[in-house]
Amino acid sequence: MAYNRQPQTVLAGNALKQNPAPNTLQPAGIIPVTLDADIATTSSLGVVQVGSGLSITGGGILSADSSSSSINVYLTNTNYIATADDYYIGAVNHNITVTLPLGTLGKVYIVKNQVNGNITVIGTSGQKLDTSNSKTLGTNDSIIVVFDGTRWNIIS
Secondary structure, eight states, X not given: OOOOOOOOOXXXXXXXXXXXXXXXXXXXXXXXXXXSSOSOOSSXXXXXXXXXXXXXXXXXXXXXXGGGGSOOEEEESSOEEOOTTOSEEEEOSSSOEEEOXXXXXXXXXXXXXXXXXXXXXXXXXXXXXXXXXXXXXXXTOEEXXXXXXSXXXXXX
């Protein structure tokens, strides 16, 4: 049985060119691609976009900003609705409810019960935590949740 597949090619465009030029007679496989221009040099960065908390040095080295080494911590002793700026929410009183806001894709929260007794974590507008409407955290329990576009998924 023979398998014949045309090679995948990269079309020439801004900042990309294929070396050698695309050729449908080449066998399928790895095709070397070079850039027309440097992405980063010691004197300029060109067009590079990185996420929050990351930077690219003049030498082209990707690193975490030193200012992003800490997280936002909020301690509450009353019912609390999490904000977009929160990351860690610690409950310092029992019998309270922590409400997660409307989810944003990829948003992560850590919620911890730091006292004796129970606290409750719920979503906003019926957004579930896994498949439940709420999660009860006992003494010193915690959860990490991430929003997948539909619901809050409990990681641990």
